[in-house]
Amino acid sequence: MTRANRSRNLAESRKEILAAAFGEIFAHGFHATSIDAILEKTRLTKGALFHQFATKLDLGYAIVDEVIAPMTMARWVHPLASFENPVDGILHQLERNIGRAPQAALNLGCPVNNLIQEMANSDAGFQRRLHRVIERWIDGIEMHIERGQKSGHILKSVTARHVAEYVVMSHEGFFGIIKGLRDKRIFRSLLRSLEVYFAGLIPRTT
């Protein structure tokens, strides 16, 4: 095998392991997921897995850095760029990612929130990485809120960072309570209430 082929194969098997491990851990939690259960979802050997991830913990860390972090930005932040008013974008993404998601998917909760609740207090490596995911998520929303302030859609008197923190908090809260109730009917009322909050950030037309 050429070196180029070998490194392409390594990259592909890494992706395959990460995708399988993400799915298992998202569905069952980190503790409840075994390396064997992950391997069963791939065509790879245990040797191939341990070649790339020395321990289950290393694999867990890679899932946060290489799967959850980019996924969070792709689902909740980057799409806002196509909305003139970022608040419309935030509501649209909630509608798309929660309102239109099947109940079975929502029962799994939010990958970030799940791992925070399970791992942030007991493992410093998870904690540091999940903290970074949350910070970048807030950073991304803040940037769009500032854009909305410049374009006159959002009051200039509010602190964009605070709005961004509240938006991210409410996403975690939406996922948490929908998972707890296993019933997304509550989504509609939560979204209306979030709109009441946003209404308080709109410049009054006089």
Next chain:
Amino acid sequence: MTRANRSRNLAESRKEILAAAFGEIFAHGFHATSIDAILEKTRLTKGALFHQFATKLDLGYAIVDEVIAPMTMARWVHPLASFENPVDGILHQLERNIGRAPQAALNLGCPVNNLIQEMANSDAGFQRRLHRVIERWIDGIEMHIERGQKSGHILKSVTARHVAEYVVMSHEGFFGIIKGLRDKRIFRSLLRSLEVYFAGLIPRTT
């Protein structure tokens, strides 16, 4: 031993086990907590524990029903009765239970939220019990919101249930993000934003 003594002893050892198990599971999660770790925090034997709880799962269920459910009502719902305006009470309890709580306690998150994220999707018994805790929490807040509508503190045009759902969602969200960041400085800005939401529910004085 008389029958009365025996049943008093059983009740006391049940309380002791539940308190120890709650502490361990709150700190480490359900999966990561062993019966041995719980027993180490008590003066009881394994036999005494299994006499009351046939399995670790039974013990987990009892923690939700007998510890977490009443604790949630005692911390977040019952105290609202002493506030003429329930919104003042909600903000006061957040200040007291989160704003003034030590960071180390907040790093543990919310007992309800932790168990939802870890167990609600994988175990129907936990799911049913945690669902009931959330429903009663919402019921309790709803009752106080209705009282606030009658006394003129809250707009009669809003649906009390929806406000209650949003309030409970935001509690879970506050705990979730503070645990994720391991930094309660964000609490101050979240509370201000929640006040922006509440401001949208106040009757306008004309």
